[in-house]
Amino acid sequence: MKVRDIALARSGDQGNRATISVIARDPANYPLLERGLTPERVRALYSGLVHGPVQRYTFPELGAVHFVLNDALAGGVTRSRQSPRPTVPPARRAAAAVTGPSGGGGWTRAGGRRPCGG
Numbered sequence: 001m002k003v004r005d006i007a008l009a010r011s012g013d014q015g016n017r018a019t020i021s022v023i024a025r026d027p028a029n030y031p032l033l034e035r036g037l038t039p040e041r042v043r044a045l046y047s048g049l050v051h052g053p054v055q056r057y058t059f060p061e062l063g064a065v066h067f068v069l070n071d072a073l074a075g076g077v078t079r080s081r082q083s084p085r086p087t088v089p090p091a092r093r094a095a096a097a098v099t100g101p102s103g104g105g106g107w108t109r110a111g112g113r114r115p116c117g118g
Helices: 027-036 039-045 088-096
Strands: 007-014 017-024 054-059 064-069 098-101 107-109
Touching (some): 017 027, 027 064, 039 054, 039 064
Antiparallel strands (some): 007 017, 017 064, 054 064, 098 107
């Protein structure tokens, strides 16, 4: 199961930080997001892009998990050589690339490539 099947994702930027919110479409699926989307797994998903810590904030009453990816925008949007809207792809990656629990109980990238943080 892909995260995009049970949730939607939004992203933004604040200086040299990217922010990603993943919101369950059905509140019953929120526990899956809370268990599966850890800071370590999100950092592994964005390896090479995020050079600082990843902070996670949970909002059970909203069915949402919010991440702040520090040192992620190559100096900030105005200094980055990335596209003018560099944080749109991260939300898509969070929604599309992470799949649901695999046979081993971990979460993997789409196509079963490598574990995302464990």
